[in-house]
Amino acid sequence: MSRTVTVNDVQTFTYGEEFSLLDSMEEHQIRVNYSCRGGYCGSCKVKLTAGKVKWVQDSLVPLEDDEILVCCCVPDGSIKLAI
Numbered sequence: 083m084s085r086t087v088t089v090n091d092v093q094t095f096t097y098g099e100e101f102s103l104l105d106s107m108e109e110h111q112i113r114v115n116y117s118c119r120g121g122y123c124g125s126c127k128v129k130l131t132a133g134k135v136k137w138v139q140d141s142l143v144p145l146e147d148d149e150i151l152v153c154c155c156v157p158d159g160s161i162k163l164a165i
C-alpha cells in the first residue's frame with residue numbers, strides 16, 4: 083500500500099517504515115514542532131485534512147476531531163496534513 087503524505091498542499095513524500103509521521107517528516111526535512119515525542123506535550127499537533135491515520139502511541143492531550151499528533155500516528159493510506 084502506497085502511503086503518500088502531502089503537507090500544506092505543497093510538499094509531498096512517501097511514508098516508509100518510520101516509527102511515526104514525525105520521524106518521517108524529519109527524514110524528509112519538513113519542519114514541524116515537537117518536544118516530548120510521547121503524546122503528552124501537544125507540540126506536534128497538526129490538522130489531518132484528508133485520509134486516515136493509525137495511532138501507535140496514545141494522545142494525552144485534548145484534540146479536535148481533525149487534529150492528530152504526528153509523534154503518535156502513522157498514515158493509513160495516503161493523507162493530507164496542514165501545519
Ligand code: FES
Pocket residue numbers: 115116117118119120121122123124125126127151152153154
Ligand atoms: S511531540 Fe509531544 S505530543 Fe508529539
